[in-house]
Amino acid sequence: MAEIIQRDGTWAFDGSTVRITPGLHRSVPLFRQTYGEVAVPLEAIAGVVFEPERKRGRLRMRLREGADPLLQATGGRLPDPADPYRLLVDLDRVGVAEYVAEEIRQALLLDQIPKEPTKAYLLPGPPVPVSVRSSDGTVSFDGTQVRIDWSDTSDRVKRATGPRIVTIGDLVEVEWLPNSGYEDGFMRFVTRETVFSKLPPEKDPYALDLWGSARRDLLTALVATAVTARLPHPSTRTAVEEGEPAARHPRHLTPRPRRAPAIPAPADHHDVLLRRLRELGELHRDGVLTDEEFAMTKAAVLRGF
Numbered sequence: 001m002a003e004i005i006q007r008d009g010t011w012a013f014d015g016s017t018v019r020i021t022p023g024l025h026r027s028v029p030l031f032r033q034t035y036g037e038v039a040v041p042l043e044a045i046a047g048v049v050f051e052p053e054r055k056r057g058r059l060r061m062r063l064r065e066g067a068d069p070l071l072q073a074t075g076g077r078l079p080d081p082a083d084p085y086r087l088l089v090d091l092d093r094v095g096v097a098e099y100v101a102e103e104i105r106q107a108l109l110l111d112q113i114p115k116e117p118t119k120a121y122l123l124p125g126p127p128v129p130v131s132v133r134s135s136d137g138t139v140s141f142d143g144t145q146v147r148i149d150w151s152d153t154s155d156r157v158k159r160a161t162g163p164r165i166v167t168i169g170d171l172v173e174v175e176w177l178p179n180s181g182y183e184d185g186f187m188r189f190v191t192r193e194t195v196f197s198k199l200p201p202e203k204d205p206y207a208l209d210l211w212g213s214a215r216r217d218l219l220t221a222l223v224a225t226a227v228t229a230r231l232p233h234p235s236t237r238t239a240v241e242e243g244e245p246a247a248r249h250p251r252h253l254t255p256r257p258r259r260a261p262a263i264p265a266p267a268d269h270h271d272v273l274l275r276r277l278r279e280l281g282e283l284h285r286d287g288v289l290t291d292e293e294f295a296m297t298k299a300a301v302l303r304g305f
Contacts, residue, residue, distance in 0.1 A: 002103040004059070004096045008088040011059060013104055016042050018061070020084055031082040031218045035070075035126065038084050044068065044122035046115045048104045050089070050097050059097050061085040061104075065117035069125040069229035074221050077178055082218060117235065125229030132219045135179075135212025136202075139187070141223050143230065144168055146189055148208065157289060160279040161205040161301050166191060168230055176224040178210070179217040185210035187220045189227075193299075203293055205300045276301050 003012040009023040009032070018040045022032040044067040051058050063071060063085065070084070080086065089097040131140040137150040137158075148164040158164075172190045179185035186201035187208045194206050201209040210217040277298065284294040 002100045004087070004089070004093060004100050006087060006089055006093065011087055011100055013100060013107075015107060018042075018045070018104065020061075020087075022084065029079075029082045029218075030215050031078075031221065032084050034219060034222065035084055038123070040085075041122055042104075042107055042111060043113055044118070045104065045108060045113065047108070048101045050094075050101045052094065056091055057089045057094055057097060059087040059089060059101060064115060064122075066120075066234060067118045067122040069121050069123065070221070070225045072121075072234065073174055073176055073224040073228040074178075075176070077176070078221065079178065079180075079218070119235045120233050121229055125225045126222050128226050130222050130226050132223055134187075134208050134210055134217050134220050136208045136210065139208055139220060139223050141226050143226075146171070146223070146227060155202050155209075156283060157203045157280075157293065157297050158205050160276055160283065161297060162276060164189075164205050164300075166206070168227070171227065171231060173231065174224045174227050176221060178221070179212070179214045181214040185217060187224055194296075197296060199293060199296055203289075203297070205297060 001012065001014055003010065007023050007025045008028060010019075010021040012019045012021075020038045020040065022028050022036070024033070040061065040063070044063050045061060046064045047062045049060050049062075051060060066072065070078075087097075128141055128143040131138060135151070136154050137148050140147045140149075145165055145167045150158045150163070166189050170191045170193075172192055172195055175186070175188040175190060177185040177187075184201070187210065188201065188204065189206045191206065194204075197204060197206070199207075201207040208220060210220065280289070280294060280298055280301065283289045284291075289297065
């Protein structure tokens with residue numbers, strides 16, 4: 001067992017798995033503490049390095065492309081302190097850090113672990129259900145569907161559409177950009193119908209606009225990762241699933257089956273639908289919504305019912 005324990009966290013390698021446990025010190029970012037322990041199988045690792053610095057050093061683990069839904073969902077945009085695959089090392093533990101890194105590298109060589117991209121996720125991502133309250137609303141995922149409940153400060157367009165519910169089968173991907181504290185971020189749930197949507201995040205009923213506490217909004221990556229882990233692996237996606245124009249699709253691709261007709265909504269849902277459509281019409285007449293925004297939001301409301 002090769003192990004290093006620091007205030008920033010613990011790495012323990014037993015020859016087949018690296019268990020990364022975040023530290024409990026207040027200097028450890030909320031995201032890492034919430035994400036919890038990560039068990040990284042050896043076959044998911046592309047390399048490990050120790051980077052010495054003047055006052056301390058750091059261990060860094062590089063994973064194979066396509067192995068981790070967290071890295072897939074965040075696209076390398078996690079702030080460096082929130083990255084679970086790094087560990088700050090005090091100067092008096094440099095020797096131990098170098099030993100741990102060398103043990104992992106030797107195991108990679110002995111097991112002849114390839115560095116090529118994987119064809120399936122080798123890490124599971126966060127467990128479900130998972131729910132995060134952000135500056136724009138609360139987003140929840142139970143493993144089968146995503147639900148967004150808007151906050152009182154959300155744009156009127158979003159509040160007029162009501163809660164947004166999207167099943168995992170309707171999703172193509174999740175787009176995520178963190179709130180840096182200087183620039184707003186967003187999390188957008190892309191469906192086959194909205195893949196070409198040009199609505200800004202603050203008005204898009206399928207997106208959370210992240211503009212509040214950067215520390216709290218970063219937790220939306222938990223939901224993005226949990227959803228991504230249950231979508232088809234990127235290596236299996238076809239041109240159709242990537243949302244490319246139909247003219248560029250190969251003719252031999254099987255056409256997507258048509259959806260079954262929508263089931264009529266109950267009477268009480270019908271009243272809610274009419275009220276929301278009236279609210280949208282008023283926003284359109286008042287100039288709050290452009291013609292394109294009105295058409296897109298109206299379509300989203302009708303799909304929701």
